[in-house]
Amino acid sequence: MxxxxxxxxxDIPEIMKVVKRVVKAMNEQGSYQWDHTYPLAADYQKDVNRNELYLYEVAEGIRAVCTISSRGHKEYNEIAWTAHDQSFTLKRLAVDPTARGKGIANQFFAYAEQLAKQTGVPLLNTDTFLENQYAQQLFKRNAFQFVQTRKETVEAPELVYFEKVIEPKE
Known part of the structure; x- marks a missing residue:
């Protein structure tokens, strides 16, 4: 089930096997957002320590992983979000290429929204590289709205920021 x-x-050794396959697939699609330097097992260990790392598991093993964090990236306070209140940030979403096309990523977004409603968090946010069209389509398919693009430095890749305002539970 x-x-x-x-x-x-x-879970981290199996998670890293999934991530390695995801990095290979991303690179083959022309997205170099992830490589051998990111994300690392240490990143996922921090997420575990913060109680923010979730995985999608079937009888055969782990098929996906996603961080649902109460803290954004360092530049998030400079982004033109609808509100700068409490939010959940979705990070490091990785779906094993062998399990794609089954709606697993959508299930993580629904799960994050359910957590937000249960805890009164009014906003979900996320970001990706401008070149990562797959991720941007995923965000839009899950009713995330484009917020802005931003470059940290001239050499840095352009990032695209998305948010979803969560309606309070009834």
Whole structure:
């Protein structure tokens, strides 16, 4: 039976196998947002330590991973979000290429929205490289709205920021 659950430290070796396959697929599609330097097992370990790492598991093993964090990236306070209140940031979403096309990423977005409603968090946000058209389509398909693009430095890649305002539970 498939399920989303919180990840533990013992899950990290299998998570990294999934991430390695995702990096290869991304690079083959022309997106170099991830490589051998990011994301690392240490990034996922921090997420586990913060109780913010979730995985999608089937009987055969882990098929996807996603961080649902109460903290954004360092530049998030400079982004023109609808509000700068509390939000959940979706980071490091990785779906095993062998499991794509089954709606797993959509399930993570729905799960994050459910968590936000349960805890009164009014906003989901995320970002990706401008070149990562696959991620941008995924965000739009899950009713995220474009906020802005931004470059940290001249050499840095252009990032695209998206948000979804969460309606409070009734």
């Amino acid at each position: 498939a399920m989303i659950r919180k990840a533990t430290t013992t």
